[in-house]
Amino acid sequence: MTALSRRRFLRDAGLGAGALTVPWLPAWAQRVSGGIATPPPTVAGDTIALRVAHQMMMIDGKPSHAIGLNGTVPGPLIRLREGQTVRIAVTNDLDEETSIHWHGLLLPFQMDGVPGISFPGIPARSTFTYEFPLIQAGTYWYHSHSGLQEQMGHYGPIVVDPKGVDPVASDREHVVVLSDHSPLHPHMIFKKLKQQGGYFNYQKQTLAGLLAGRDQPVADRAMWGGMRMDPTDVSDVTGSTYTYLVNGHGPADNWTALFQPGERVRLRIVNASAMTNFNVRIPGLKLTIVQADGMNVRPVTVDEFQIAVAETYDVIVEPATADAYTIVAEAWDRSGMARATLAPRVGMVAAVPALRTRPLATMKDMGMGSMAGMDHGSMAGMDRAAPAADACPPEHAKMGHCTPAAGTQAGHDMAGMSHSMRDFANAPTLPKTPTVQTISPMPMDRTGEPPQGLADTGHKVLVYRDLIALDRNPDLRAPSRQMRIHLTGNMERYMWAFDGVKLNEVKAPIPFRLGERVRVTLVNDTMMAHPIHLHGHFFELVTGHGDHSPRKHTINVAPGGTATFDLTADAAGDWAFHCHMLYHMHAGMMQVVSVRPDPAAGAPA
Structure with a gap:
């Protein structure tokens, strides 16, 4: 082989130091370097210092403005050990307030890091020291809860090693932080969303697509248009x-x-992104899920899984040969992907699969269950039955946190089907506000279904019901009461809320009695998925696994779907409860959960 041909071979194989072009990679994935194998920087010990500041970061060879920690985006990996107490001094070099929330860590509420709820925030040019014990192990992360700084790079990973033997055996590990980054300032992104909810949707249906049969039938599209909705609006902010x-x-x-x-x-x-759920797969390798949201689960082997915003999953892979594999993290709306390589040495590449066809919202995503074959002309909405009088405690009745009446399907009266979805005369559990654009007529539990767009992949996709806790749940009491919380929104006006009430309209927090056991059902009345996160607590998903129900801190509620969890309110204080889609939270989908001792039980108030 001549020197020239050898150099060309090394270049095309991705092994040469100057390799820039690989024929089988799409243009957006062509490399500007031979590969980067540098792991995130790590900080550890009982005393840690973090500095928040503006910086530039290089993305695919182009500079971009960001907010980082200790000069990096993501911020450094914080490596801790279960049982230790850590002090983390955070210095704010910004000209505005900042904060750090320790996502998924169980700690005193004063250390939770949410300005206006658990502490005052960290003023510009000042330092605040967090101090808390580590009472758990697992994979977690941290991020700003101030303004929209998280979108600009203010996030980083946390690993808490168990104090004993780790039940998950591995020879090597890598932290993989997924995120989304835009050259647009986040406040400009939000402004454009307020002006037009589908501003960033460049994948709308076309007449050519309809005629070719690639998109929904004209009749269905007319129905969607009558409701001023677009079935291609899977993600608000896109590639x-x-x-x-x-x-x-x-x-x-x-x-x-x-x-x-x-x-x-x-x-x-x-998944540290602001607005993107990712579908993760590694072509050629099976993925064994061993941990979800920091909690160990019985190993379950899949080909692909969706990781919603703010979730974490630990995965075991076992490559048997010295080949390169592509780590594919495809945006859920198929408008782009994050891509990395798993390989024996730097510079190797594997084929990068093409983006798959974008998903379209279905009748189920409209909360119409399996009624796709019915006459939709007369069923744009349904009568909603009033909740049973004894199903809702007085302190929740005024907020609409009610259990549906017995004998109804998800709280809906199937006898009447003549009302418009925009007619709320028969919806006593929700206020008549602009934030309640639609009501799901027949919401159903979708935790046993593949996430939106992944039902027809031809391979095994993780569903929430596949998750089974490795250890027995710590609290096996039956819930003493139930709550039903609606996730509501108005895409046209870009308004999001719980029960039709935005954060700035809330009169009082959602009350819990310290130590009580509550079953909470989230009802998604919108056509967007919402990853809902409760600070300071884990909850058990009600998915049929009894005392080994999976414990999570974030649950992605499918469009038109429901998700139910059992919660032990065991952490006194005020806790944020919100959608982790950053702009949904910013637009109002957030409330405060207040956990207080019960004076009637003789506990101090």
């Missing part, structure tokens, strides 16, 4: 403005996780 990142690197940077053939490799995957 039209986002670059999707792995550990702060774009697809062309080719961030690489190294392995040796035969090793058990643990990937600690964190």
Whole structure:
């Protein structure tokens, strides 16, 4: 082989130091370097210092403005050990307030890091020291809860090692932080969403697509148009403005996780994005899920899983040969992907699959259950039955947190089907506000279904009901009461809320008695998925696994669907409760949960 041909071979194989073009990679994934295998910087110990500041970051060879921690985006990996007490001094070099919320960590509410709820925030040019014990192990993350700083890079991973033997055996591990980054300032993104909810949707249906049979039938599209909804509006902010990142690197940077053939490799995957759920797969390898939201689960092997905003999943892969594999994190609306490589050495690449066809919202996503074959002309909405008088405690009745009446389907009277979805005369549980644009007529539990767009992949996709806790749940009491909370919104005006009430309209927090056991059902009355996060607590998903129900801190509620969990209110204080889609939260989908001792039980108030 001549020197020239050898150089060309090395270049095309991705092994040469100057490799820039690989024929089988799409243009957006062509590398600007030979690969980056540098892991995130790590800080550890009982005393840690973090500095928040503006900086520039390089994404696919282009500079972009960001907010980072200790000079990096993501911020450094914070490595801790269960049982230790840590002090973290956070210095704010910004000209505005900042904060850090320790997502998923159980700690005193004064250390939770939410300005206006659990502490005053960290003023500009000042330092605040967090101090808390580590009473759990697992994969978690941290991020700003001030303004929209999280979108600009103010986030980072946390790993808490168990004090004993880790039940998850592995030979090597990598932290994989997924995120979305835009050259647009986040306040400009929000402004454009307020002006037009579908501003960033460049994948709308076309006449050509309808005629070719690629999109929904004209009759169905007319129905959607009558409700001023677009079935292609799966994600509010898309690849039209986002670059999707792995550990702060774009697809062309080719961030690489190294392995040796035969090793058990643990990937600690964190979704730190502002608005993007990712569908994760590694073509050629099976994925064994061993942890969800920091809690160990019985191993379940899949080909693909969706990680919603703010969730974490730990995955074991076992590459047997010295080949390269592509880590694919495809945006849920198929408008782009984050991409990395798993390989024995830097510079190797594998084929990057093309983006799949974008998903379209269905009748189920409208909350119409399996009624797709029915006459929709007369059923744009349904009568809603009033809740049973004894199903809702007095303190919740005024807020609409009610259990549906016995004998109705999800609280809906199937006898009447003549009312418009925009007619709320028969919806006593929700206020008549602009934030309640639609009501799901027949919401159904969708935790046993593949996430939106993944039902027809031809391979095994993780569903929430696949998750079974490795250890027995700590609280096996039956719930003493039930709550039903509606996730509501108005896409036209870009308003989001719980029960039709935005955060700035809330008169009082959602009350819980310390130590009580409550069953909460979230009802998604919108056509957008909502990853709902409760601070300071874990809850058990009601998915049929009894005393081994999976414990999570974030649950993604499918469009038109419901999700139910049992909660032990065991942490006194005021806690944020919100959708983790950043702009949904910013637009009002957030409330405060207040956990207080019960004076009637003789506990001090």
